[in-house]
Amino acid sequence: MKRLISSMVLAVCGFIAVNTHAMEFQVNSYTTNSQTAPAIAFGSTNYMITWTSTLQDGNDGGVYGRLVNTDGSFLGNEFKLNTYTTFHQDSTALAFDGTNYLVTWRSYLQDGNGNGVFGRVVSSTGSFIGNEFQINTYTTAAQRQTSLAFDGTNYLVTWHSDGQDGSSYGVYGQRISKTGSKVGGEFRVSTYTPDHQTYSDVAFDGSNYLVTWQSYGQDGAQGGIYGQRVSKTGSKVGSEFQINTYTSGDQTGCAIEFDGTNYLVIWQGPGQDGNGYEVYGQLVAPNGTKVGSEFKLNTHTLSDQDTCKLSFNGQYYLVVWESYNEDGSLEGIVCQYVDTDGNLVGEAFVMNDYILGNQGTPDVAWDGANFLITWQSYGQDGDAYGIYADFIGGAPIIPVPEPCTIFLFGLSLIGVIRKYLKN
Numbered sequence: 001m002k003r004l005i006s007s008m009v010l011a012v013c014g015f016i017a018v019n020t021h022a023m024e025f026q027v028n029s030y031t032t033n034s035q036t037a038p039a040i041a042f043g044s045t046n047y048m049i050t051w052t053s054t055l056q057d058g059n060d061g062g063v064y065g066r067l068v069n070t071d072g073s074f075l076g077n078e079f080k081l082n083t084y085t086t087f088h089q090d091s092t093a094l095a096f097d098g099t100n101y102l103v104t105w106r107s108y109l110q111d112g113n114g115n116g117v118f119g120r121v122v123s124s125t126g127s128f129i130g131n132e133f134q135i136n137t138y139t140t141a142a143q144r145q146t147s148l149a150f151d152g153t154n155y156l157v158t159w160h161s162d163g164q165d166g167s168s169y170g171v172y173g174q175r176i177s178k179t180g181s182k183v184g185g186e187f188r189v190s191t192y193t194p195d196h197q198t199y200s201d202v203a204f205d206g207s208n209y210l211v212t213w214q215s216y217g218q219d220g221a222q223g224g225i226y227g228q229r230v231s232k233t234g235s236k237v238g239s240e241f242q243i244n245t246y247t248s249g250d251q252t253g254c255a256i257e258f259d260g261t262n263y264l265v266i267w268q269g270p271g272q273d274g275n276g277y278e279v280y281g282q283l284v285a286p287n288g289t290k291v292g293s294e295f296k297l298n299t300h301t302l303s304d305q306d307t308c309k310l311s312f313n314g315q316y317y318l319v320v321w322e323s324y325n326e327d328g329s330l331e332g333i334v335c336q337y338v339d340t341d342g343n344l345v346g347e348a349f350v351m352n353d354y355i356l357g358n359q360g361t362p363d364v365a366w367d368g369a370n371f372l373i374t375w376q377s378y379g380q381d382g383d384a385y386g387i388y389a390d391f392i393g394g395a396p397i398i399p400v401p402e403p404c405t406i407f408l409f410g411l412s413l414i415g416v417i418r419k420y421l422k423n
Contacts, residue, residue, distance in 0.1 A: 021351065022390060024388050024390035025390070027049050027387040027389050029078050030056050030078065031386055033053070033383065034376075034386075035052070035064070035387050036376045036385045037052050037092070038051045038361065038375065040363045041094045042367045043096045045124060047068040047069075048068075048122065049387065050103055057080055060108075061090045063080070063090065063105045064079065065079055065081055066078040067126050068372065070370070079126060081103055086108075086109065087107075089107045089118070090105060091106045091145055095149055097155070097178050100124065100129055102119055102120075102150075102157075103120055103122055104118065104157055105117075105118055106118070106145065111139040114139075114142040115142040120132040121178070121180045130180050133180050135174050135182070137182075137186045138164050138186065140162075141163045141164075143161045144160065145159055145160055146158065147159075147200050154175045154176060154177055154232070156175055156202055158171060158172065158200040159200065160199065166193060169196035170190045170193060172189060190215065191236075195215070199253060199254070203258045209229065210229055210258075211229075212243065212255075213226055213254065214252045218242070221248055222249055223252045224251050225242070226243060227284065243267075243282050248270075253268045255267070255308055257310045259340050262291050263284045264342070266281045267279075267281075268307070277305060278297075278301060278305050279319065280297065292341070295344075297319055297338065302324060302325055304323070306322060309362055311366045313366045315394070315395070316339055316345060316395065316396065318336075318338075318366075319336050321334055321362065323350075326350055327352060327359075329356055332351075333375050336348040351373055351375075353390075354377060354380045356380075357377070357378035359376070359378070360376055361375060369394065370391045371391065371393075372389055
């Protein structure tokens with residue numbers, strides 16, 4: 001006769017959600033002093049990563065680049081972009097036009113008065129197409145912090161200029177041809193002029209550009225995020241508009257990408273979680289209207305999450321930022337997949353393997369198969385900051401239950417349960 005025994009069953013389970021990636025690798029070969037603030041773009045067959053290197057050109061900072069293949073190998077050595085080496089050249093940005101890259105940077109006193117904006121065309125094999133050239137026409141005081149996008153015919157380069165609009169900094173633009181010549185004159189993008197409008201970014205949607213920036217005091221409370229549509233001919237389309245909804249404190253450091261339907265604008269802002277800066281996003285339609293509400297991207301809220309960038313792969317955005325103590329040691333690089341509806345997909349994850357010191361100022365690009373994320377890391381190359389990078393796949397890893405230990409009738413039964421969660 002069988003005995004019927006009532007007993008408690010206890011299953012001890014967890015979840016595995018690991019976004020696997022290759023080993024991070026060092027990009028800079030010159031390691032003396034600091035190499036900082038990397039920027040990245042993908043060409044037809046390779047990436048170009050650019051950065052600022054201290055004293056490598058013999059006089060303060062210079063701007064350098066290196067081509068990286070999609071398997072992580074290098075196409076040639078690192079190379080210097082600037083020929084003018086007096087004082088400092090830094091703060092690079094770059095884009096690809098289907099054949100060549102255009103790299104832009106700021107240079108001190110090269111235009112005769114404060115910082116100016118300069119550029120150089122570089123082929124996909126790393127050879128220079130012509131000489132470096134000045135982009136800004138107005139040279140009084142400082143012009144700096146470039147961003148750029150390509151529209152199929154020309155580039156639009158944007159920057160902020162001190163005093164040109166009559167009141168501190170304003171945002172300006174200049175169209176540049178594929179050969180590096182100016183197309184038309186420079187023009188003011190920002191309309192609101194009190195205080196300063198700075199740190200622009202720009203993307204193209206197939207018909208128009210959307211330029212975004214931070215504007216101080218315009219939303220009634222320190223910094224806010226604003227946008228202006230600009231046509232391929234350099235004329236404004238409609239009026240500038242506010243992107244952030246939450247206005248307390250400073251909303252700063254915006255970045256933008258287009259997904260084929262809408263833009264995603266991201267930025268850093270304080271106070272909404274009560275614990276330092278955090279990363280927010282807002283979808284914006286090509287006509288400039290908001291799509292849905294602004295949303296928070298970070299789940300780790302200790303101290304600051306800031307300095308955000310993003311790229312799109314046809315299905316998901318990958319948003320990257322620096323986060324304090326999330327990797328267990330000061331600043332680290334954190335990533336989050338986001339779908340085209342603004343939903344977070346999977347969990348945020350730390351990208352950097354080396355965690356000592358600070359890893360920060362990330363940037364990211366997509367090559368058709370993987371994302372490549374680049375950042376600066378302190379002490380990893382043996383002397384102050386160096387430039388590092390790593391690949392990650394185009395789709396998030398969905399969490400699955402890890403093996404469960406089931407206790408039954410006082411005995412243990414080991415069963416491996418694998419159930420994949422649906423998207």
